[in-house]
Amino acid sequence: MAGVYFHIPFCRQACTYCDFHFSVNLSNISEVIEAMQSEIHQRNKYLPESSNIESIYFGGGTPSIVDVKHIEGLIESISKQYSLADRCEITLEGNPDDLTLAKLKELSSIGINRLSIGMQSIDNITLNFMNRSHDASQSIQSVRNAFDAGINNISVDLIYGVPDRSTSQWESELKEVLKLPVTHLSAYSLTVEDKTVLGKMVKEKTVVMPEDEFISKQFHILNTLASEYGFEHYEISNLAKPGYHSVHNSNYWNAIPYIGIGPGAHSFDGSSRSWNVKSNKAYTQKVSKGSGFNTTEYLTKDQIFNEYIMTHLRIAHGVDLEFVKTILNENELRKFNNIIDEVVIAGYASIQENYFKLSIDGWLICDTISVKLFK
Amino acid sequence: MENIRNFCIIAHIDHGKSTLADRLLEFTNTVTARDLQAQVLDDMDLERERGITIKSHAIQMDFEKQGIKYVLNLIDTPGHVDFSYEVSRSIAACEGALLVVDAAQGIQAQTISNLYLALENDLHIIPVLNKIDLPSAEPEVVKDQIVDLIGCDRDEIIHASAKTGIGIEDILDAIINRVPAPTGDPKAPLKALIFDSVFNSFRGIIAYFKVMDGEIHKNDLVKFVATGMQYEADEIGILKLEKTPKQKIGAGDVGYIISGIKEAREVKVGDTITHVKRPCEKAVEGFEDVKPMVFAGIYPVDTDEYEDLRTSIEKLQLNDASLVFEPEASAALGFGFRCGFLGMLHMEIIQERLEREFDMTVITTVPNVSYHAYLTSGDFMEVNNPSDFPDPSKLDRIEEPYIKATIITKSDFIGSIMTLCIGKRGMLINQSYLTTDRVELIFEMPLAEIVFDFYDKLKSISKGYASFDYHPIGYKQSHLVRLDIRLNGDPVDALSALIHRDHAYSFGKKMCEKLKELITRQQFEIAIQASIGSKIIARETVKALRKDVTAKCYGGDISRKRKLLEKQKEGKKRMRQVGSIEIPQQAFLAVLKLD
Numbered sequence: 001m002a003g004v005y006f007h008i009p010f011c012r013q014a015c016t017y018c019d020f021h022f023s024v025n026l027s028n029i030s031e032v033i034e035a036m037q038s039e040i041h042q043r044n045k046y047l048p049e050s051s052n053i054e055s056i057y058f059g060g061g062t063p064s065i066v067d068v069k070h071i072e073g074l075i076e077s078i079s080k081q082y083s084l085a086d087r088c089e090i091t092l093e094g095n096p097d098d099l100t101l102a103k104l105k106e107l108s109s110i111g112i113n114r115l116s117i118g119m120q121s122i123d124n125i126t127l128n129f130m131n132r133s134h135d136a137s138q139s140i141q142s143v144r145n146a147f148d149a150g151i152n153n154i155s156v157d158l159i160y161g162v163p164d165r166s167t168s169q170w171e172s173e174l175k176e177v178l179k180l181p182v183t184h185l186s187a188y189s190l191t192v193e194d195k196t197v198l199g200k201m202v203k204e205k206t207v208v209m210p211e212d213e214f215i216s217k218q219f220h221i222l223n224t225l226a227s228e229y230g231f232e233h234y235e236i237s238n239l240a241k242p243g244y245h246s247v248h249n250s251n252y253w254n255a256i257p258y259i260g261i262g263p264g265a266h267s268f269d270g271s272s273r274s275w276n277v278k279s280n281k282a283y284t285q286k287v288s289k290g291s292g293f294n295t296t297e298y299l300t301k302d303q304i305f306n307e308y309i310m311t312h313l314r315i316a317h318g319v320d321l322e323f324v325k326t327i328l329n330e331n332e333l334r335k336f337n338n339i340i341d342e343v344v345i346a347g348y349a350s351i352q353e354n355y356f357k358l359s360i361d362g363w364l365i366c367d368t369i370s371v372k373l374f375k
Numbered sequence: 376m377e378n379i380r381n382f383c384i385i386a387h388i389d390h391g392k393s394t395l396a397d398r399l400l401e402f403t404n405t406v407t408a409r410d411l412q413a414q415v416l417d418d419m420d421l422e423r424e425r426g427i428t429i430k431s432h433a434i435q436m437d438f439e440k441q442g443i444k445y446v447l448n449l450i451d452t453p454g455h456v457d458f459s460y461e462v463s464r465s466i467a468a469c470e471g472a473l474l475v476v477d478a479a480q481g482i483q484a485q486t487i488s489n490l491y492l493a494l495e496n497d498l499h500i501i502p503v504l505n506k507i508d509l510p511s512a513e514p515e516v517v518k519d520q521i522v523d524l525i526g527c528d529r530d531e532i533i534h535a536s537a538k539t540g541i542g543i544e545d546i547l548d549a550i551i552n553r554v555p556a557p558t559g560d561p562k563a564p565l566k567a568l569i570f571d572s573v574f575n576s577f578r579g580i581i582a583y584f585k586v587m588d589g590e591i592h593k594n595d596l597v598k599f600v601a602t603g604m605q606y607e608a609d610e611i612g613i614l615k616l617e618k619t620p621k622q623k624i625g626a627g628d629v630g631y632i633i634s635g636i637k638e639a640r641e642v643k644v645g646d647t648i649t650h651v652k653r654p655c656e657k658a659v660e661g662f663e664d665v666k667p668m669v670f671a672g673i674y675p676v677d678t679d680e681y682e683d684l685r686t687s688i689e690k691l692q693l694n695d696a697s698l699v700f701e702p703e704a705s706a707a708l709g710f711g712f713r714c715g716f717l718g719m720l721h722m723e724i725i726q727e728r729l730e731r732e733f734d735m736t737v738i739t740t741v742p743n744v745s746y747h748a749y750l751t752s753g754d755f756m757e758v759n760n761p762s763d764f765p766d767p768s769k770l771d772r773i774e775e776p777y778i779k780a781t782i783i784t785k786s787d788f789i790g791s792i793m794t795l796c797i798g799k800r801g802m803l804i805n806q807s808y809l810t811t812d813r814v815e816l817i818f819e820m821p822l823a824e825i826v827f828d829f830y831d832k833l834k835s836i837s838k839g840y841a842s843f844d845y846h847p848i849g850y851k852q853s854h855l856v857r858l859d860i861r862l863n864g865d866p867v868d869a870l871s872a873l874i875h876r877d878h879a880y881s882f883g884k885k886m887c888e889k890l891k892e893l894i895t896r897q898q899f900e901i902a903i904q905a906s907i908g909s910k911i912i913a914r915e916t917v918k919a920l921r922k923d924v925t926a927k928c929y930g931g932d933i934s935r936k937r938k939l940l941e942k943q944k945e946g947k948k949r950m951r952q953v954g955s956i957e958i959p960q961q962a963f964l965a966v967l968k969l970d
Binding site: 189219249252265268363374 | 898918920921922923924925926927928929930931933934936937940941943944947
């Protein structure tokens with residue numbers, strides 16, 4: 001089992017909150033895609049030859065702004081290198097304003113079978129605040145187009161905890177979205193990152209982020225409402241109808257190896273993590289030289305354990321206490337058990353069939369609990 | 376003896392003492408530029424980082440002039456008020472001093488008080504105007520200051536730049552020509568002044584001394600007068616870049632002695648070395664047992680590390696006799712030690728050394744001075760810990776230590792410095808203009824006020840221009856109360872402070888505000904209260920944590936997020952659980968950083 005991630009580092013404009021790697025200079029798309037093709041070739045030993053590719057994910061940036069032929073080329077190269085699983089999940093992230101019926105039909109024809117739509121909101125004031133390039137009607141239309149184009153596995157991104165957006169508004173937007181033919185939701189609370197426009201606004205106090213209680217309430221609404229519509233809240237920020245959990249993302253949390261291609265993309269081979277240089281220019285130059293575009297970090301046993309805790313507290317399935325027993329020594333295990341007992345007593349978690357699972361309120365303070373349980 | 380010159384350098388921090396020392400060592404070929412570390416005399420990491428010579432050292436240079444070979448002993452002096460006694464002993468070992476003044480910054484308070492010490496000891500002063508190559512140098516103005524201060528001729532002042540090497544030869548010539556040779560009777564019984572000691576993990580304590588009278592030979596049986604201890608001089612020698620063993624050190628010269636001493640407290644700076652068989656009649660004058668001025672509790676963050684902490688403090692004490700400690704117990708922090716320090720810098724140094732050299736993570740509690748309590752029963756007690764503060768109903772009166780503080784500043788800042796000092800319960804004793812725009816202010820104020828963030832404030836209101844020095848002047852009656860901090864109702868003894876009655880309310884309020892900033896949100900609400908006795912005088916609330924980050928966590932996020940959380944975990948190790956509340960290490964010193 002393995003996955004492939006393609007980072008398409010281009011956007012029409014910068015969203016207020018985003019600190020991902022991208023460029024708004026669209027003139028050198030071909031060059032970067034060419035370098036990515038070369039990277040696939042150069043790193044053909046990264047995953048074992050026998051790897052069966054279960055998922056391919058085009059993320060960004062905004063993959064929907066590049067020509068479909070580029071996407072097709074990248075899929076082809078991967079399928080030459082490895083064998084693709086029968087029901088390989090091939091996801092493409094797209095912005096509503098790019099997702100015309102014609103484009104979606106093309107994407108479907110080259111094998112894209114899952115769409116992740118960067119909807120974020122269906123309220124124009126909110127979209128404007130976020131500096132998104134689409135409006136509310138495009139948001140809704142894009143889902144319908146995808147469905148009509150025959151892509152029936154549709155995920156939408158939503159953001160809650162937005163300043164000046166009331167909880168009742170979040171609730172009504174969420175209801176609208178859940179009525180659409182979507183199979184998956186990725187919902188995030190708006191996070192303030194340092195080097196973003198939002199970060200600057202918060203620092204300068206032109207924007208005040210909402211209180212914890214407000215965000216907590218919206219998170220609860222997300223959980224309750226989505227389950228009313230038949231969604232499973234299977235990870236803190238991922239919800240899906242039965243059978244539609246994201247294969248690609250689930251593999252991240254289950255430490256399945258993946259190769260990340262493109263500027264700023266991360267890879268994981270089971271024991272080390274590596275990442276490509278973030279600048280498009282440096283990336284293309286270094287790839288053409290054939291070296292120096294990639295940095296590697298070898299994980300220690302403690303780090304592997306910490307990553308396990310961090311990712312498994314986030315998933316509904318929870319932390320396997322049998323597995324924890326095999327890792328910790330007697331003293332560490334005693335401390336670990338004391339902490340989980342405390343967390344359970346405080347009402348933030350439960351233990352079911354030897355799995356330690358956080359409750360909704362526990363998820364809200366997942367980082368704090370992770371830190372307590374880290375080695 | 377007529378060819379020996381013993382001298383020290385008096386300079387304010389950053390005025391170029393260490394650089395000048397380097398140049399002298401280079402010029403006399405004592406060291407080559409290659410083996411010169413950034414600053415030869417400051418060989419503790421901590422010292423180099425802080426740019427302060429914490430512990431003094433000495434080094435011998437050979438210098439030939441007109442066919443005559445001279446021996447020059449440079450005795451280094453610490454540059455901080457916490458160590459003024461050690462400075463006084465170093466000065467007592469010299470016949471001359473280089474007064475180094477920064478040509479851009481002029482004379483500072485620390486320089487003046489050390490200069491007075493040098494003058495009291497009849498040292499010949501050689502004024503040196505350093506950094507004359509700086510564009511901002513004002514040589515004529517600063518020369519006026521020097522002439523005013525020591526009454527020398529303008530042309531006696533040597534122009535130098537230790538950085539570029541200007542004036543180094545002139546300085547060496549002046550040392551030979553102007554500094555008198557040591558006096559002393561080579562035939563008299565041995566009398567040597569210990570002016571410093573260092574700890575060596577292989578050889579034990581190495582004491583540095585100057586022979587005032589007589590001479591010392593290898594294997595002599597010697598006695599340290601103040602401690603009464605006797606030793607055999609296993610090794611004696613002179614201090615080049617490395618220690619150089621000798622058979623004999625004669626009158627007027629400076630050397631070291633190694634005699635298998637294991638503990639620093641057996642070697643007291645200012646003590647006299649003499650022969651057991653033929654002792655000197657009178658010891659060198661001026662010996663004092665150094666007393667700690669500031670006390671604070673030191674506790675392990677992890678209670679399991681109490682014994683390790685004890686071992687570490689004991690080891691530190693081996694090479695720092697001015698550190699005193701005794702075990703104490705705190706209701707909030709468990710078992711730890713009440714330590715006495717020479718001053719705030721000394722306290723910081725000890726804390727840092729514990730962390731760096733011994734890998735201990737410690738909590739230092741609110742520091743306090745030593746109070747004298749007189750009880751209605753007629754009893755007297757020394758209070759070194761707020762928890763020992765007697766019940767007010769049994770208290771007749773309490774006295775606290777006062778200091779004489781000398782501040783030298785540009786006249787522009789007089790107003791704000793007055794406000795600061797009076798706010799700190801200071802009384803202006805004297806104000807005099809050193810030059811038209813430099814003023815010396817003398818205050819009497821409680822030592823306790825200096826402990827609380829005085830120096831930093833002085834520096835910031837004077838834009839770094841004011842310099843400060845102090846000396847204890849005894850005890851005075853005062854109106855003190857004990858201010859307690861309660862977290863969720865329970866008093867945390869380690870956060871208690873003794874405060875003047877008139878300041879208690881504003882202090883309590885600020886303390887609560889500061890703690891609110893420092894204590895991170897936890898899964899429950901935390902009430903922070905300040906109280907005097909059972910009366911609550913201030914309150915703040917830390918709201919319960921409802922949410923941390925609920926952002927996404929995919930391929931590229933995993934390693935970044937793990938690192939972030941691991942960092943938080945590291946931070947947590949520096950927190951102390953008191954009851955169910957986690958308190959960060961720095962909260963215990965919050966009191967020092969109140970605005």
